[in-house]
Amino acid sequence: GYDKPTPIQAEIIPYMLDGRDVLAQSQTGTGKTAAFALPILSRVDVRNRRPQVLVLAPTRELAIQVARSFTKYGADLDGFQVAAIYGGQDYEPQLKQLRRGVQVVVGTPGRVIDHVKRGTLDLGSLDCLVLDEADEMLNMGFLEDVQFVLEKSPEGRQVALFSATLPKPIRKIADEYLNDPARITIKSKTITAASVRQRALFVSPRDKIDALTRILEVEETDGVIVFTKTKDSTLSVAEKLSQQGFSAIALNGDMPQKVRERTIDQLKRGQLDVLVATDVAARGLDVPRISHVFNFDLPHDSESYVHRIGRTGRAGRSGQAIIFLTNAQRRQLRFIENTTKQPIEIIDIPTVADINEARVRRFKQRITDVSADQDLTIFKDMIAQYAEETGKPMEMIAAALAEMSQNGRPFLLKERPKKQRERSDRDNSRGRDSFGSNDRGNRGSFGDDRPRRGKGRPLTPVKEGMTRYRLDVGWQDGVKPGNIVGAVANEAGIDGEYIGPINIRDSHTLIDLPEGMPSDIYQTLRKTWVAGKRLNLQEAGDVVDDFEGGGGGKNFRKEGFRKGKFSGGGDSRGKNFGGGKRSFGNKSRNNGSTAPTAKRGKKKFKPS
Known part of the structure; x- marks a missing residue:
């Protein structure tokens, strides 16, 4: 599908074809994978089953992405094989691939070195070595690993080094290991994509969640990445966004690789709207639908900021990048502007009027979408019959249906009284946020659903249609609700x-x-x-009180969530006035049908 090379492809491909070393500086999302993969494929010998090409990437996600690109580009080369080797995956599948024979290996430095030391990866036949996102490998502490691989690779191999920035250690590697490289810099007035609109919001730490949810509600978004500093922050922010009705999941280095891959796939397919991630976990992510990147926490340096916002506005698409800063961090904003050579617009938190305007606009659009896409004959006849029987005007009936769709939640957000705001601010300082009501258009109050701890706190009775289970992990294991929600949502395929x-x-x-x-x-x-522990899930029965030797517990209420993307009849933005419930594995629409049943003991699926 390519018909015109990008600037970096036009510059680099001739040098790659000639076998010359290359040192290229180019921002992310410019098409550099094809710039080195296509000329490499034109030279590879498919009859030789030993590794001829090694690509080093800083993260598992980027390694997988580059390997897939090689596979796609080389689909018509008979006998061509690619192996992706990275940490977090069992060795055996990787060993099978290497034993079977591959021409191209794409991997992370740590796992590549493991295979080299084990003797399962032979670098003696390498014809080309590619260092992709070299500055990120430096930031992640892989400098010595990269040097090890360079020293183990044979003399005369071609080296192509790609980096968005060229700090001193990267220039030193180039001087020491590259032979008279062609130095290529894709000239640009900025090192960030011109298609990315950059904005900054000054907000206190306790109001960040409030600001984030307001912006997400007011702006038209598609896929969203929220960057935080720590793994714990990813879980905390994702949990709070989920409580607010957003389809949000954390992504960090503690997650199993299969879960990480499944999460990214869900983001790509539109089953997930918001990804809350650390820098390490999101390196190399290439998801075209990312419309917004939020720097929830300040990145550790300007280069990290460049890589973060490079996740949006890719391949010429427009994107939005918003950074949250405190008043004490104004100086850092100047540093970022100096690095990106672009001014960053200062914005304010959306007001209550802004939010209500967005809710009204979205409500009207839902009516337009449903009336255009759905067969409403049954409901039209039913409402006409009701109007004739009761004499009520259609406007009153429509208003009643709209009120029913709110399930008791207020549609419009109200200004909080000053005293209540002050009390809420004090609550925020203890980790409690308050904002609106409880679906995408109507956010819920964090204060009502926050953790509570007390000795022997009674549990609520098990509701009809639910079963209570016991898991063998608790506070002493360091588990948090976000860990459990993420595990159940991913492994069981159940909406939050x-x-x-x-x-x-x-x-x-x-x-x-x-x-x-x-x-x-x-x-x-x-x-x-x-x-670090197996859940060992088992039924707990209809427990009402659980004192555990007098110890307390935290009861996390997960009720009031918006309709999930695949719940009965609604889409990810809640384009329905009702909809049935969904049990495990049941993705049926709310069309009056009954879902299949599956027995385990006396349990059955509930009707859709």
Whole structure:
């Protein structure tokens, strides 16, 4: 599908074809993968089953992405094989690939070195070595690993080094290991994509979540990445966004690789809207639908900021980058502007009027979309009959239906009284935020759903249609509700709104899930690991009080979530006035049908 090379491709491909070393400086998203992969493929010898090309990438995600590109570009080369080797995956599948024979290896430095030292990866036949995003490998502490690989590679091999920035250690590597390289810099007035609109918001740390949710509600977004500093922050922010009704999941280095890959795939396919990630976990992510990048926490340097916002505005698409700063960080904003050579617009937190205007606009659009896309004949006849029987005007009936769709939640956000705002600010300083009501258009109050701790706090009775389960992880294991929600959502394939109360005790956790769990999902959850321990899921019965020797627990209420993307009849923005519930594995639309049943004991699927 390529018909015209990007500037970096036009510059680099001739040098790559000639076998000359290359030192290229270019911002992310400019097409550099094709710039080195296409000329490499034109020279590779498919009859030789030993590794001829090694590509080093800083992260698993980038390694997987580059390997897929090679596979796609070389699909018509008979006998061509690519191996992606990276940490977090079992060695055996990688060993099988290497034993079978491959021409191209794409991997992270640590795992590549492991295979070299084991003798399972022979670099003696390398014809070309590519260092992709070299500055990120430097930032992540891979400098010595990169030098090790360079020293183990044969004399005369071609080296192509790509980097968005060229700090001193990278220039030193180029001087020491590259032979008279062609130095290529894609000239640009800025090192960030011109298609990315950059903005900054000055906000206190306790108001960041409030600011984030307001912006997400007011602006038209597609895929969103929120960058935080720590792994714990990813879980905390993702949990709070989920409580606000957003489809949000954390992505950090503690997650198993399979879960990380599945999460990114969900983001690409539109099943997930918001990814909350650390810098390390999001390196190399290439998801075209990313419309917004939020720097929730200040990056550790300007180069990291460049890489973060490079996740949006890719391949000529427009993108939005917003950074949250405190008043004490104004100086850092100047540093970022000096690095990017672009001014950053200062904005304010959206007002209550802005939010209500957005809610009204979205409500009207939902009516337009549903009336255009759905067959409403049944409801039209029913409402006409009701109007004739009662004499009520259509406007009143429509208003009643709209009120019913709110499920008791206020549609418009109200200004908080000054005293209440001050009290809420004090709550925020203790980790409690308040904002609106509870679906995408109507946010819920964090204060109502925040963790509470007290000795012997009674649990709520198990609701109809739910089953209570016991998990063998608790506070003493360092588990947090976000860990459990993420594990259940990913492994069981269940939307967040159908996860009931989570009560974390000292040595175990109680969680309510829809009844009728299929045996395969039950066994999967039993074997799932969270916080370094197996969940060992088992039914707990209708527990009402749980004192655990007088120890307290935190009861996390998971009710009031918006309709998930695949819940009964609604889409990710809630384009329905109602909709049925979904049990495990049931993705049926709310069209009056009944979902298939699956038995485990006396449990059955609930009707869709």
